């Protein structure tokens with residue numbers, strides 16, 4: 001029997017990308033709400049309770065409302081929003097975090113898909129803390145570059161309007177309150193004692209992300225070199241399909257943030273020397289940062305090969 005799947009928010013940026021990735025799959029039956037009824041709570045409730053798997057591709061309030069409408073105990077939910085990422089009873093959907101995390105996702109009825117910036121941050125920082133290289137009280141700082149599709153339909157329209165102002169052609173530093181909505185999940189999943197200082201930057205390209213953490217090696221346990229840090233991260237992710245740590249000194253003079261656009265892959269690049277290290281996670285905000293990760297989580301929840309339908 002086919003698995004019934006419903007995407008709440010099917011016409012949004014994330015919803016459409018999930019549809020692109022699973023629309024042609026023969027093991028799934030997609031339940032499609034009529035376009036004109038996509039905001040109708042009664043109609044949505046019917047679909048939300050008729051599916052085996054529900055993807056929530058909505059703003060946070062919409063996601064919370066959708067969860068409250070689900071009465072069928074068999075429905076399993078993957079929420080792409082920020083609403084439940086640190087909530088009790090939800091499993092954080094980053095399977096590469098640990099084998100236990102992958103098993104927890106496989107058994108969960110409520111999976112919170114990671115935030116795009118948080119995906120890059122956690123992919124680098126969590127292993128370093130877990131391996132004892134990065135002390136929990138290290139004052140971590142991070143900046144993260146994203147394409148404008150990260151802001152959803154509204155931001156896409158702003159960047160793609162014909163009479164836009166000249167400013168949008170240059171990078172925009174935002175999140176200047178230093179309280180970006182991804183900071184709580186970043187801190188929780190890494191176990192850092194203090195929230196990281198996190199600054200996102202949006203620029204004039206559609207999709208792709210590069211999240212960078214800068215480290216002073218003398219403040220790390222046993223003062224490793226950048227090359228040693230690279231080797232430890234390679235070990236950590238050696239069995240992973242989608243996350244790969246490039247060999248040290250693979251020789252990039254410049255990292256372009258859209259390199260992995262269109263894929264579900266995440267590459268970690270380590271640069272630096274004896275005293276300082278720069279670690280960058282490179283991926284697609286719409287791929288491993290959202291829809292690709294959501295489909296990967298669904299595959300895991302269904303007990304399938306997690307790479308099905310993903311590049």
Ligand SMILES: NC(=O)C1=CN([C@@H]2O[C@H](COP(=O)(O)OP(=O)(O)OC[C@H]3O[C@@H](n4cnc5c(N)ncnc54)[C@H](OP(=O)(O)O)[C@@H]3O)[C@@H](O)[C@H]2O)C=CC1
Nearest residue numbers: 009011012013014057058059062080081149150152153290
């Ligand atoms: N874009 C990205 O890179 C990422 C996005 N996310 C998260 O995923 C979620 C979706 O984001 P994104 O796809 O970018 O957003 P969009 O604005 O592109 O799409 C949101 C969709 O939700 C629909 N919607 C809003 N409120 C309701 C409601 N109450 N009932 C039914 N439908 C509703 C909208 O309808 P309508 O079609 O009428 O506008 C729209 O289709 C957000 O929580 C976002 O933060 C997570 C990671 C990355």
Ligand SMILES: CC(=O)N[C@@H](CCC(=O)OP(=O)(O)O)C(=O)O
Nearest residue numbers: 080081082115116117150151202
């Ligand atoms: C460019 C831009 O605005 N990007 C969004 C991130 C999108 C995202 O990951 O949102 P969720 O937390 O809902 O997953 C932001 O920084 O708020």
